Amino acid sequence: MSDALPESERELERLDEYLRQLQAGERPNRDELLREHPKLARVLDCLDGLDGIASDLLDGVTRPAHEETPKLDATVTLSSSVIQMPSDFGSYELLEEIGRGGMGVVYRARQKGLDRTVAVKMILAGHLASPEHVRRFRAEAKAAAGLRHANIVEIYEVGHLQGRHFFAMEYVDGISLAQRIARGPVDLETAVRLVAEVARAVDHLHRQGIVHRDLKPSNILLDAQDKPYVTDFGLAKVFAAGAEATTTGAILGTASYMAPEQASGHSGDATHASDVYSLGAILYELLTGRPPFRDENPMETLIQVLTREPVLPRQLNRNVPRPLEMICLKCLSKSPDDRYASAAALADDLEHFLKGETLTARLPNLLQRILMWSRREPALAARLAVLGLFFVVHVANHALGPPLPPGFYEKMLIILGVWAATAVGFQQLLKVPRWSLPACFIWGALDSALLFTVLFLANGVASSLIVGYPLLIVASGLWFRVRFVWFMGGLSLASYGAHVLDFYLRRVQDPNDLGGVLDLRWDRHVIFAVALLGISGGVAYLVHRVRVLSSYYGQKP
Amino acid sequence: MAEAERSEIADLIRRAQQGDAESRERLFAMLRSYLGFAARAQLESWLKVKVDASDLVQQTLLEAHRDFDRFQGGSEGQLLAWLRKILLHNTADFVRHYRGTAKRQVRREVRFGNPAASGPLIGAPEPAAPGATPSQEFLRRDNELRLVDALEKLSPDYQEVILLRNLQRLPFSEVAEQMGRSRPAVQMLWKRAIDKLRDIMEDEL
Numbered sequence: 001m002s003d004a005l006p007e008s009e010r011e012l013e014r015l016d017e018y019l020r021q022l023q024a025g026e027r028p029n030r031d032e033l034l035r036e037h038p039k040l041a042r043v044l045d046c047l048d049g050l051d052g053i054a055s056d057l058l059d060g061v062t063r064p065a066h067e068e069t070p071k072l073d074a075t076v077t078l079s080s081s082v083i084q085m086p087s088d089f090g091s092y093e094l095l096e097e098i099g100r101g102g103m104g105v106v107y108r109a110r111q112k113g114l115d116r117t118v119a120v121k122m123i124l125a126g127h128l129a130s131p132e133h134v135r136r137f138r139a140e141a142k143a144a145a146g147l148r149h150a151n152i153v154e155i156y157e158v159g160h161l162q163g164r165h166f167f168a169m170e171y172v173d174g175i176s177l178a179q180r181i182a183r184g185p186v187d188l189e190t191a192v193r194l195v196a197e198v199a200r201a202v203d204h205l206h207r208q209g210i211v212h213r214d215l216k217p218s219n220i221l222l223d224a225q226d227k228p229y230v231t232d233f234g235l236a237k238v239f240a241a242g243a244e245a246t247t248t249g250a251i252l253g254t255a256s257y258m259a260p261e262q263a264s265g266h267s268g269d270a271t272h273a274s275d276v277y278s279l280g281a282i283l284y285e286l287l288t289g290r291p292p293f294r295d296e297n298p299m300e301t302l303i304q305v306l307t308r309e310p311v312l313p314r315q316l317n318r319n320v321p322r323p324l325e326m327i328c329l330k331c332l333s334k335s336p337d338d339r340y341a342s343a344a345a346l347a348d349d350l351e352h353f354l355k356g357e358t359l360t361a362r363l364p365n366l367l368q369r370i371l372m373w374s375r376r377e378p379a380l381a382a383r384l385a386v387l388g389l390f391f392v393v394h395v396a397n398h399a400l401g402p403p404l405p406p407g408f409y410e411k412m413l414i415i416l417g418v419w420a421a422t423a424v425g426f427q428q429l430l431k432v433p434r435w436s437l438p439a440c441f442i443w444g445a446l447d448s449a450l451l452f453t454v455l456f457l458a459n460g461v462a463s464s465l466i467v468g469y470p471l472l473i474v475a476s477g478l479w480f481r482v483r484f485v486w487f488m489g490g491l492s493l494a495s496y497g498a499h500v501l502d503f504y505l506r507r508v509q510d511p512n513d514l515g516g517v518l519d520l521r522w523d524r525h526v527i528f529a530v531a532l533l534g535i536s537g538g539v540a541y542l543v544h545r546v547r548v549l550s551s552y553y554g555q556k557p
Numbered sequence: 558m559a560e561a562e563r564s565e566i567a568d569l570i571r572r573a574q575q576g577d578a579e580s581r582e583r584l585f586a587m588l589r590s591y592l593g594f595a596a597r598a599q600l601e602s603w604l605k606v607k608v609d610a611s612d613l614v615q616q617t618l619l620e621a622h623r624d625f626d627r628f629q630g631g632s633e634g635q636l637l638a639w640l641r642k643i644l645l646h647n648t649a650d651f652v653r654h655y656r657g658t659a660k661r662q663v664r665r666e667v668r669f670g671n672p673a674a675s676g677p678l679i680g681a682p683e684p685a686a687p688g689a690t691p692s693q694e695f696l697r698r699d700n701e702l703r704l705v706d707a708l709e710k711l712s713p714d715y716q717e718v719i720l721l722r723n724l725q726r727l728p729f730s731e732v733a734e735q736m737g738r739s740r741p742a743v744q745m746l747w748k749r750a751i752d753k754l755r756d757i758m759e760d761e762l
Binding site for chain 1 (some may be wrong): 641
C-alpha cells in the first residue's frame with residue numbers, strides 16, 4: 001500500500017505531460033506511454049476525445065488578439081456583468097444600480113414610453129433552475145402584479161428579456177426601514193404608525209391570498225414623508241425552493257424576523273399568522289433597537305426563535321408603555337393561535353393605542369405568564385423549580401417524618417433561601433454582556449458549593465441528595481460550553497471526594513451519626529465517581545457535537 | 558463497440574430526420590449536454606471570465622430545433638459541426654453585446670481599430686483542428702456525444718476541472734486560481750475526475 005500514492009502520482013505526471021503535448025499540437029508518444037502504464041489506455045482515449053472536442057470548439061476560430069479584448073477583472077462573472085449595465089433594456093433605460101440581494105439586482109430605470117422612473121429587479125441566473133421554477137416565479141409575480149395599495153410597491157411588469165427574468169415596479173425614492181433603524185432611534189409614535197400602516201398593507205396582501213413570508217425592515221421602504229411601502233412579497237417561497245444550495249443560509253440569514261413555525265424549516269406552513277409574527281418582530285426592533293432574537297451565530301438565533309421568549313421590551317427601553325409591550329408580545333407568541341387573528345386586528349390595536357383607547361389584546365393568564373417567564377429565564381426557572389420542590393419535601397418531612405437533629409430544619413431553610421436569592425441575583429448579572437461568561441462559572445461554582453453544604457449538614461454520601469451532582473453536570477450542558485461542562489464535572493467530583501473523606505474520617509467514628517449505620521465498603525464510591533466522569537464526558541461530547549453542527553450551519557451564506 | 562455506437566447515433570439522426578419525434582427528442586437531449594459544455598468552454602476562453610451560458614444554450618437549441626429540417630448530413634461529426642455553426646453565430650452576438658456593455662460599464666476607451674475585431678468569431682466556423690492526428694480524428698468523430706454524456710454524469714467539481722483543463726486547455730495554475738484551490742488539490746481532483754470519466758465510459762461499453 002505504501003507505493004500506491006507514488007504510483008498514482010507518477011501516473012498523474014505522465015498524463016499531465018501527455019495532455020500538455022496534445023494541447024500544444026505535438027504528437028505525444030502514446031505507445032511508449034502505454035508500454036509503461038498499460039492500464040492507461042482507456043484514460044488516454046478519454047483525453048484524446050476531450051481534446052478532440054476542445055479543438056473543435058477552440059481551434060475552429062482564432063482567438064481574438066489580446067489587445068482587442070477589453071481587460072476585465074478576472075473575478076467579474078459574465079452573468080452579473082451582463083446584468084450590471086445593459087443600460088438599454090427593452091422599454092427601460094437602466095440608470096443605476098440601487099440594490100443587490102440574494103436573488104437579484106435592482107436598478108433605478110426610466111421607462112421610455114411613459115417616461116417615468118421605475119425600479120427594475122433582475123433575477124440572477126441560477127435562481128430559477130428549472131422550467132418549473134420559472135413557471136412558479138411568473139405565477140407569483142403575476143399574482144403580485146395585480147395588487148394596488150398605497151403602502152405596497154406596485155409591480156408594473158413581469159417579463160423575460162435578454163435572457164433575464166425581471167420585474168419592473170414602482171420606484172420609491174427613499175431608504176429602507178433597516179437603514180432608517182441603523183441611523184438612530186425612531187420615536188415611539190412614528191414607530192407605531194409605521195407598523196400599523198404596514199400591517200394594513202399586509203392585510204391587503206392576505207386578502208388577495210398572498211402571504212409575504214419575508215417581512216423584515218429591509219423589505220419595507222420609506223419615502224421622504226416616512227410613508228412605508230411593502231416590497232418583495234410572496235417570492236420568498238419560490239426562491240427558497242429554487243436555490244436549494246443556499247436555502248439553509250437564506251433561512252438562517254433572516255431568522256431574526258421569522259415566525260417559529262417558519263424557522264423550523266416548514267416554510268410551507270407560513271400563514272397569515274407568520275406575517276403577524278414578523279410584524280411584531282419589526283415593532284420590537286423599532287421599540288428597542290434590536291430584533292427579538294439575534295445572536296452572532298445564525299443557528300443560535302434559530303434555536304432562540306424556537307425555544308425562548310424575547311427579553312421584555314420595557315427592560316430594553318423604559319419608555320415603552322405597557323400596552324404597547326403587550327401588543328408586541330402578543331404578535332411574538334410562539335403559538336400562531338395566540339397571535340392576532342389577522343394583520344388588520346394588529347393594525348386596529350395599534351391605532352387604539354395611538355388614540356388611547358382600550359385594546360383588544362389581553363394580558364395572558366397566569367399559567368401562560370409563568371410559562372413565558374420560564375422560557376425567558378430558563379436557568380433561573382429551573383433552579384427555582386428544583387429548590388421549591390426541595391422546600392416542599394423538606395417542610396413535609398419536618399412536619400410528618402421522624403424528628404430531625406436540632407437546628408437542622410432551620411439551617412436548611414436558610415440555605416434554600418440564600419440559594420434562591422443568589423439565583424435571582426446571578427440571573428440579573430447574566431444579562432450584563434461583560435459579565436455573562438464569568439457569571440455562568442461563578443453561578444455554577446456557587447450551586448456546587450451550596451449543594452455541598454446541604455449534603456454536609458445532611459447525611460453526606462449516604463444522602464439520596466447526592467444525585468444533585470449528576471443533575472448539576474447535566475444542567476451545565478445547557479450553556480453549550482464544553483469547558484463549563486468539565487468545570488462542573490470536576491467540581492462535582494472534588495465535592496464527592498470531600499464527602500467520602502468526611503464519611504470515613506468523621507461520620508464512621510460518630511455513633512450518633514446516621515452515616516455510621518451505612519456499609520463501609522469503598523467500591524460504591526468508585527462506581528459513583530466513574531459515573532460522574534462518564535456523565536461529564538457524555539454531556540461534553542454532546543455539546544461538542546452541537547457546536548460543530550452549529551458552526552457548520554452558522555457559516556455566512 | 559465504438560462502431561455500434563457510431564451507427565446508433567447515425568441511426569438516431571436518420572430517424573429524427575424522417576420525423577420520428579421520440580428519436581429527435583433523444584438526440585436533442587444529447588445535443589443539449591454537448592452545447593452546455595461547448596458554450597461555456599468557448600465563451601470562457603474568449604472572455605476570460607466565468608460564464609453562465611444557459612441562455613446561449615437555450616437560444617442555440619431553439620434555432621437548431623427550428624432549422625433541423627435543413628440539416629442534410631448523416632453523421633455525428635456533421636451534426637455537431639452544424640450545431641457549432643449555430644452556436645458560433647449566437648456566441649458572436651452574445652460576445653459583441655457583452656463587449657459593448659463591458660465597454661460602457663468600464664468606461665474605458667477600447668480600440669476596435671480593426672473593423673473585424675469580432676470577425677474571427679463569425680468566420681471559419683468549420684473545425685480546423687490543426688493538431689489532430691488520424692487516430693484522434695477517428696476517436697473524436699464517433700465519441701464526442703458519448704463522452705459529453707459521460708461528462709454530464711460527473712459531479713459538478715469533476716465537470717468543472719475537466720471543462721477548465723481539457724476543454725478550455727487552461728494550465729493547472731489557472732485552473733487552481735479559478736477554482737479557488739491549491740494547484741496540487743486541483744491536479745488530484747483532475748486525476749480522479751478523469752479516472753471516473755473512464756469508469757463511466759467503460760461501464761457503458
